Amino acid sequence: MTEDALVIFTPSGKRGRFALGTPVLTAARQLGVDLDSVCGGRGICSKCQIQPGYGEFSKFGIHVDSEALTDWNAVEERYKSKRGMLDGRRLGCQAKVMGDVVIDVPPESQVHKQVIRKSATQRDIVMDPATRLLFIEVTEPDMHEPSGDFERVVLALREQWQVEAVEADLHILRRLQPVLRKGAWKITVALHKGNHDPHHRILEIWPGFHEGGLYGLAIDLGSTTIAAHLCDLRDGAVLASSGVMNPQIRFGEDLMSRVSYAMMNPGGDVEMTRAVREAINSLAATIAQEAQIDPKAIFEVVFVCNPVMHHLLLGIDPVELGQAPFALALSGSLSLPAAELDLSALNRAAQVYILPCIAGHVGADCAAVALSEEPNKSEQMVLIVDVGTNAEILLGNKDRVLACSSPTGPAFEGAQISSGQRAAPGAIERVEIDSLTKEPRFRVIGSDLWSDDPGFAEATKTSGITGICGSGIIEAVAEMRMAGIVDGSGLIGSAEQVRSVRSVPEGRTHSYLLHDGSADGGPVIHVTQTDIRAIQLAKSALYAGARLLMDEMGVDTVDKVILAGAFGAHISPKHAMVLGMIPDAPLDHVLSAGNAAGTGARIALCNRASRDTIEAVVHDIHKVETAIEPRFQEHFVNANAIPHAVDPFPELSAIVTLPQVSYNTAGAGSEGRRRRRG
């Protein structure tokens, strides 16, 4: 037997020779192997579990003897009998190297665990949150070498965890002495490191080894909906996701109406700030209850939001955002205590991080989309549209990224549509119309059956068929266009013109009857001419924004389109392109990234370094202001046609032939703009 032995860690492959008797955790730390530990090697936390391999390892050219590690010791026996441990596992802090050995670090024992995230590119999140739990043993006071209890805590953190520059707020200092004595000079601290502050801040202290959780909230604060993910900051697991309506809706449906409310009503901004903070507190309490955790164990919150929501969350009057030059009070990221935002549901020391805004109309939500989808790393020219009440649009590749926002309005979310409703059970979400018979079939949220499938009536009995949600109206209008019920200018033809009794006159225009539920006491659901106009306005704004960025970039086509936003996940690429919502592209290059803003928030929550990353990326993004750009108006007008008055859609034409119809008769033509192009 030699004086030292070879230790090889998998999966990293890191290796080194260590004196016999070296604990595996010590070997791992010296090699920089990613092996977790909260208690610092005291056999308490069990985070350093490893799996030794025995026998022949021809890959490494070594043989691992059955006595390559020391025998089970009392600490491990006690831990296993109390908590249980998988067969073959050892505690890395207890097992000592006695011969050449191969040590596998299972994923759950890695500090920087990889967490799968949904994105168009399926990149993982590497866990490295700003707050972590550390167990320390503190030297007892000595009147001959006087120093404060806090200074000895700082010393313990430096010596036991190599942490420098530790600070604590008064509420921690006030509780420190009794907690240290209760824990017999052993305590667990929740330690926070912001990305602009050189200091580590103690957020919470517990006597002894604290086994409770450490949680964070990633919040996408939208004009309409506030959505939150509750994440376990130790392993990145999403324990619950929940959303509430933004109560500011009662002050105005869209952003500009809320800015107006603040302008017209002294103190109106204060009212809206209070309302949204209360809603966030209530959401935090609800989501904690859902996940069965104590909301006081939430130590981190990341917000992404548009600039108006951003200012109202911070209590800043958004009035300047309502008028040129749309000056933000501040555009950079912001780190601050949650208490300053009155987020009293969380731990009193919880820390908030708000992503940077890009411009007065392009917010931290767009920054979060960029963090999630990383256009700045793309080889291809990628267009990312985050569809909500406002659309955030990014275009670029690794050389250059452009951004703008476009006021699509709430039509894509089912608002301002005659039978529109939010996405909820009973809402029509998919539509198909037979080109020959002009008869529709559809699916509603809550059932996988089509309306002409057997059992559909039974399956939708509980929910009923209550209206059309955002994706449903998009599919309906696109299908109507493909079936020749709607012409290129957006006009619905008469029953005679389209050869279907489902086209019913309504004043001087027509509606298309999608579903008549009146026999069962349900609603009669039409797609009206006004609905078509609302969708046309929304999609024109979206397309014009994208087109403006393409002009600025000097490209006529894009390689890839990513649809983001909660709603983006449900848009059918084909229907979006028939409608001309997005530029022409090969259909298999149109991808959905789900709620990319929410994912971006989750990344910033779980990985501290990503905060620096997005701040640098945002700094390099070039912002294009749509509101004052004359070409935006031109693009907007041209995009009114379905799919487009001017731009060719060759990729779309290759798979779909749109009927060449026109319903703009002299008698029906009441709208000047359309007549000029009819």
Added chain:
Amino acid sequence: MTEDALVIFTPSGKRGRFALGTPVLTAARQLGVDLDSVCGGRGICSKCQIQPGYGEFSKFGIHVDSEALTDWNAVEERYKSKRGMLDGRRLGCQAKVMGDVVIDVPPESQVHKQVIRKSATQRDIVMDPATRLLFIEVTEPDMHEPSGDFERVVLALREQWQVEAVEADLHILRRLQPVLRKGAWKITVALHKGNHDPHHRILEIWPGFHEGGLYGLAIDLGSTTIAAHLCDLRDGAVLASSGVMNPQIRFGEDLMSRVSYAMMNPGGDVEMTRAVREAINSLAATIAQEAQIDPKAIFEVVFVCNPVMHHLLLGIDPVELGQAPFALALSGSLSLPAAELDLSALNRAAQVYILPCIAGHVGADCAAVALSEEPNKSEQMVLIVDVGTNAEILLGNKDRVLACSSPTGPAFEGAQISSGQRAAPGAIERVEIDSLTKEPRFRVIGSDLWSDDPGFAEATKTSGITGICGSGIIEAVAEMRMAGIVDGSGLIGSAEQVRSVRSVPEGRTHSYLLHDGSADGGPVIHVTQTDIRAIQLAKSALYAGARLLMDEMGVDTVDKVILAGAFGAHISPKHAMVLGMIPDAPLDHVLSAGNAAGTGARIALCNRASRDTIEAVVHDIHKVETAIEPRFQEHFVNANAIPHAVDPFPELSAIVTLPQVSYNTAGAGSEGRRRRRG
């Protein structure tokens, strides 16, 4: 005429050649000459006033022509007509160099002005406060290059003042947009730089050029008295000094009784914290009113205090300070917002700095004394005693400094003395006793006359003669010892023994009649045997502490004694030495430093770098714990005699011969300890 010219600044002597047309302020900045400016050279603030010299300067070998500077311009004319300017002065930002010139920077135009401070060494304070006012011009927002208003403020501070890493709290961000617009993109900011935080923090903003003041409070938070200096942070002037009783006195006279109160009464510490914070608020309001300034213009507060006051100010239960090992919750310095201490009288963003504590019994007040008196820079071995309810004692030189505290009790402040009172008009403060006649004469606060001077009765008519203050009782006891009324053991002799009817029996002991005011309805003022015992206990504790430090240092004598504390200023060195309060030393080497703790607080308030200095000094001070040191008891017992039972006092003997008397007769000897030595 050449292309450039020589510019010589006085008093610095800095010189350089500059292109013709260079403003004097620019030349000064390039040479690192200490010339003030708040407006950054815009002719608004007038802080950069300079005095050009004309004619022959043989010292520098140059001749200054009458046209060496450009003529008065409109800005200077306007300023002079509005505000006035001394003859011969120019504005450094307006006057441009046109030929060789000598420029004097008057003291009031220097940023780092020197402020005289009272100390044993008469060192000056160099002004460099943590908070200063800066005027900036901010770029207007541009929607094509979007950035937040705050980011453009940060940019202006960087470009116009070379300030990096600027932060602002939410309350500033909330007000920033209207203030910028009201000031037409010109604002004044109060900028704070703490000594542990790399960031500059904006504490306040004003539209345009703000001419208001910028003030700070240096607070000596004592067990008995809270004393504050209100300082102008621009020039260091002390605008007002004021004090109030510490209202915690109602919970206990001395420190340990307050700790006991906290231990015996749940929530007692909270009560005491609230009381002291309320008193500080009220003191701040009073002192601001006295100086006729707005208390909201107070942006900085520095506290010095003993450890128990320190913890109670911070809201930390002081219970651990009442029992060995006397563990401080924290010993380091502390920077925090005044709002966290509920100091609502000040500006809402005011910042607090608390000096570090040295040990569980040696507080930030002792650190402040060290900052003021700088024993660590002394070539001589210096003993510094800060006399209060607790005495803080420092001993050392540039090689090593020791510190301890000693529980003298309040006798030196006139408390626990039969006719004792606080230093106030009417209190006897000086005493002389004729050795032959044993007749006293005295002076009272409020009059410079001695009691046997003509007109004394008239002069003291208003105040009366009400009692004895701390310095009075010390002189009285020392004079009684010198006159042979009191023997070396502290016993007062009988009328027969001392040959004076002023010695009157009181039970089994005697008292000395100092003043009988009964004829005028005033008090009869005695020095009783109990008074002597109280002074003996106090002076023994003080001497024993000093002696313990001398043991530790390995010295038998000290080169210099500095008496600090508000009370230290009034102690007569001779009487202190007769009493054996302090070790024997040449009388002219016993100096008073006035309220050194208060001065230390003022230094930390006015000079940011001094905060780093004292933190480093405190780190190197070796603390000696008196409470558990057996030799302290021994020193204490030996120091009970007047001046001392064992230690020789050769310097004292050279100037004063103490009568060899002893009044310890068998019948009177009721005290065993004294009998053994009698």
